[in-house]
Amino acid sequence: PSALREVLIEVPNVRWDDIGGLEDVKQELREAVEWPLKYPKAFERLGITPPKGILLYGPPGTGKTLLAKAVANESEANFIAIRGPEVLSKWVGETEKRIREIFRKARQAAPTVVFIDEIDAIAPARGSYEGGRHLDTLINQLLTEMDGIQENSGVVVIGATNRPDIIDPALLRPGRFDRLILVPAPDEKARLEIFKVHTRRVPLAEDVDLAELAKKTEGYSGADIEALVREAALIALRRAVSRLPREIVEKQGEEFLESLKVSRRDFE
Ligand code: ATP
Numbered sequence: 154p155s156a157l158r159e160v161l162i163e164v165p166n167v168r169w170d171d172i173g174g175l176e177d178v179k180q181e182l183r184e185a186v187e188w189p190l191k192y193p194k195a196f197e198r199l200g201i202t203p204p205k206g207i208l209l210y211g212p213p214g215t216g217k218t219l220l221a222k223a224v225a226n227e228s229e230a231n232f233i234a235i236r237g238p239e240v241l242s243k244w245v246g247e248t249e250k251r252i253r254e255i256f257r258k259a260r261q262a263a264p265t266v267v268f269i270d271e272i273d274a275i276a277p278a279r280g281s282y283e284g285g286r287h288l289d290t291l292i293n294q295l296l297t298e299m300d301g302i303q304e305n306s307g308v309v310v311i312g313a314t315n316r317p318d319i320i321d322p323a324l325l326r327p328g329r330f331d332r333l334i335l336v337p338a339p340d341e342k343a344r345l346e347i348f349k350v351h352t353r354r355v356p357l358a359e360d361v362d363l364a365e366l367a368k369k370t371e372g373y374s375g376a377d378i379e380a381l382v383r384e385a386a387l388i389a390l391r392r393a394v395s396r397l398p399r400e401i402v403e404k405q406g407e408e409f410l411e412s413l414k415v416s417r418r419d420f421e
Contacts, residue, residue, distance in 0.1 A: 160251075160258045162265075163232045165222035172219050173350045173375065174343025181334055182207070182224045186309050190228040190264040193305040204332040205302045206310040208272070208325070210317040211336035214376025217313040220336065221268040224311070230264035237274030240291070248287070249294045256298040256308070263307030272312035278321045292321055299329045338374060341367050347375045351382040358416035366420055385419035 169179055189196050189203030196203055209217040218234075225232040233255055244251045259265040269275070276292050302308050312330055314320060324330050339347055345367035352363065370378060393412040394402055401409050 160233060160255050162258065162262050163234070165226045165232050167219055167222040167226055169223050169227055171350055172216055172223055173346030173348070174339050175216060175220065175336065178209075178220060178334055178336055179223075182220060183227075185332055186224045186266070186311070187228040189305070190230050190307060190309065193307065197305055202304060204309070205328060206299055206312065206324075206330035207332045207334060208317065208320075208330040209311060209313045209334050209336050211315070212338050212374060213315050214374035215336045215338055216375050217336050218268070218270060219375075221266060221311045221313065225266035225268075228264060228266070230266050230307070230309075231259075231262040232266050232268065233259055233262075234268040234270065237269060237271035237276075240275050241288075245287075248291045252291065252294045252298060256301075259308045260306065265308050267308065267310045269310065269312045271314060272324075273314045273316040273319050276321045276324050277319045292323070296323060296329065338372070339378075341371075344370055344373060344378060347378045348382070351379050352415075355382060355386055356410060356414045358414040360417045361415065361420065362417070381420065382415075385415045386413075388419045389413050389415045 172179065185204050185207060209220060211217065221234075222232060235255065240248060240251070255267060259267050275288065276295065277288070299310060302310075310330070312324075317333065325333070345364055348363045348366055352361075370381070373381070390413060393409060397409060397412060
């Protein structure tokens with residue numbers, strides 16, 4: 154019973170619109186996850202078998218977790234998230250039980266998206282790691298659970314990794330994670346969309362040109378862009394706090410908002 158309580162079911166609030174770029178990936182997830190969860194009967198009638206498992210792979214900070222949350226939310230599904238490394242460090246001696254519990258919960262709460270972040274930590278290719286008995290059991294349990302997912306039962310597993318190359322090939326067999334989707338680093342157009350998402354609620358001075366920022370941030374991930382915007386906003390806040398009386402800063406008066414504006418200088 155204690156394990157049961159610790160399986161946290163969430164309803165994420167991320168929407169497709171909160172993710173900049175990645176239009177192809179979103180569409181693929183709509184078709185592979187959202188539609189089957191929302192319209193299982195139609196899939197049955199047409200004899201289409203939706204994937205049970207999807208592996209999102211790509212560089213860090215490119216939105217894999219966001220995508221998994223958004224597809225759960227947009228599918229009106231519950232969301233259970235586990236992190237590979239956490240499973241290893243916290244569940245010592247009871248990993249099998251935990252995995253079983255998670256899938257039981259997922260079935261109970263269906264439709265459910267089970268998200269396994271950094272799945273490479275728990276499912277590296279057998280033989281590629283040391284002292285792997287513990288990991289073997291874990292991988293086997295995961296495979297058993299995935300094989301046991303009934304068609305159209307409303308449970309989908311989404312894994313995420315930066316290292317698809319080290320994942321146990323047994324996980325990629327048909328009926329398991331058989332849909333691989335690349336989540337690439339954002340190009341200039343996608344970076345502009347990401348800047349737009351993250352400045353939605355930030356007061357910007359008129360001299361801020363997001364298109365130019367997108368051009369200048371070659372090599373930045375979505376997470377890097379988010380950090381950049383946050384840092385710029387903090388600089389603006391620091392400036393306001395050091396200049397304005399406390400009442401104004403707390404009241405968020407006109408003058409405060411005005412001085413809080415993030416300007417081009419803050420981004421550079
Ligand atoms: P990791 O591989 O490090 O786990 P990830 O690919 O799962 O990273 P996320 O956790 O989804 O990346 O992204 C981290 C943060 O970066 C998000 O909370 C979000 O603020 C921002 N971000 C990343 N990609 C995007 C995007 N395409 N649009 C908007 N924000 C993004």
